[in-house]
Amino acid sequence: MLATTLVAGSFLASANLAGLINPFSLTLLRFTGAVSLLLPFILVTKKWRNKVLRTLPRSMVISLFYSVFFIFQFEALKITTALNTGTLYTLVPFITAVLCVLVFKDKIKVKQLMIYLLGALGTCWVIFGGDLSRLVDFSLNSGDLLFIAGCFSMCCYSISMKRLYRGDELIVMVFSTLLGGCIWMGVALWLSGLPLEWHLIQGESVFYMAYLVVGATLMTVYLYQKTTVALGPTRVMAYIYMNPAVVALLSLLVNGQSINLQVIPGILLSASATLLLQRQANVSKT
Template sequence: MAQSNIKFHLLVVLATTLVGGSFLASANLAGLINPFSLTLLRFAGAVSLLLPFILFTKKWRNKVLRTLPRSMVISLFYSMFFIFQFEALKITTTLNTGTLYTLVPFITAMLCVLVFKDKIKAKQLMIYLLGALGTCWVIFAGDLSRLVDFSLNNGDLLFIAGCVSMCCYSISMKRLYRGDELIVMVFSTLLGGCIWMGLALWLSGLPLEWHLIQGESVLYMAYLVIGATLMTVYLYQKTTVALGPTRVMAYIYMNPAVVALLSLLVNGQSINMQVIPGILLSASATFLLQRQANVNKT
C-alpha cells in the first residue's frame, strides 16, 4: 500500500464505520415512518447543512449549475439503490439482501474492466470469493444449513438490480469527476438525491410523516443525516477519485464485522464466536484486494 494512499484508506475505513452505525440508527427508526420518506429526510437534512456554505461562498455558488447535471446522474444511481432495496424488502428478507450485497465489490470490479479498462486476474477472483465467503459466514452465523437453504426470489432479483446501481454510483463518481470542488460535488449529489427520492415518494403516494420523529429518534435521525449521509457521501467521493471504485468497494466485505463490533460497543450485544472466522476471512480479503491492486499498478 503506497504511503501516500494510507490516509485515503483510513478515510474509507471511517466511511465504512459510519455506514455500519447507520444500521443501528435505522433499526431504531424502523417502522416509525416509511423508508422513502426517511431517505428523503436524510438527503434534505444534509443539503440544508451545506446550503449556507454554498450560498455565501461565491466561487462555490457559481459552480453548482455546472456540476448539477453530472451530479444528477451520480445521485440517480445512489437513489436507485435505496428504491430497489425498499421494494425488494417487501418480498425478500434482510438476510437475503445482506448476502447479495457481497456481490457489489465483484460487480464493481467487472464494470471497471469495461469502463476503465482495468485488469482482473484469477487470483483476484479467488480473493473476491474469499470475501463473499467471509461475509456470508458472518451473515449466516456460521450455520451451513441456513446457507444451503438460501434461494433467490423476485425480491432478490430487484435487490441485485440495486447492487448494480450501487456499483454504477461508485464508478460514476470517478468517471464524471472533472476536478470539481469537492463540497460543490457533494452538495449537488445530495440535492439530486432529494429530487430523485422526492419523485419516488410522490409516485408511491406515501406521506412524509416527518413530524413523527420526536425525542430520542431525533438523535438517531441526526446521525443518519450528518454521519451516514453527509460525511459518507463526502468521504466516498474523495476516496473514490483517489483510489478508484474497485478498491473502495472492497471495504464492503468489512460491513458485517463493523456492525457486529458497533453492536458490541454501543448496545453491549456480544459477538457470537461462530462468526469470528468469517470476520477474519472478510478482513483478509479486504487487505489482499488492496495489496493486489498495488501489484497490478507496478
C-alpha cells in the same frame, strides 16, 4: 474504512427508526438534512455557488444511481428478507470490478477472483452466523432479483463518481449529489403516494436521525467521492466485505450485544480479503 464504519452505524440507527416513518420519507429526510447543512457554506462562497449549476447535471446522474439503489432495496424488502439482501450485497465489490474492466479497461487476475470469493465467503459466514444449514437453505425470489438490480445501481454509483469527475470542487460535487438525491427521492415519494410524517421523529429518534444525516449521509458521500476519485471504485467497494463485521463490532460497543464466536472466522476472512485486495491494487500500481 471510516466510511464503512459510518455506513455500518447507519444499520443500527435505521433499526431504531424502523416502522416510525416509511423508508422513502426517511431517505428523503436524510438527503434534505445533509443539503441544509451544506447550503449556508455554498451560498456564502461565491466560487462554490457559481459552480453548482454547472456541476448539477452530472451530479443528477450520480445521485440517480444512489437513489435507485435505495428504491430497489425498499421494494425488495417487501418481498425478501434482510438476510437475503445482506448476502446479495456481497456481490457489489465483484460486480464493480467487472464493470471497471468495461469502463476503465482494468484487468482482473485469477488471484483477484479468488480474493473476491474469499471476501464473499467471509461476509456470508458472518451473515449466516456460521450456520451451514442456513446457507444451504438460501434461495432466490423475485425480491432478491430486484435487489440484485439495485446492487448494479450501487456499482454504477461508484463508477460514475470517478467517470463524471472533472476536477470539481469536492464540496460542490457533494452538495450537488445530495441535492440530486433530494429530487429523485422526492419524485419516488410522490409516485408512491406515501406521506412525509417527519413530525413523528421525536425524542431519542432525533439523535438517530441526526446520525443518519451527518454521519451516514453527508460524511459518507463526501468520503466516497474523495476516495473513489483517488483510489478508484474497485478498491473503495472492496471495503463492503468488512460491513457485517463492523456492524457486529458496533453492536457490541453500542448495544452490548455479544459477538457469536462462530462468526469470528468469517470476520477474519472478510478482513483478510479486504487487505489482500488493497495490497493487490498497490502492487498493480507499481
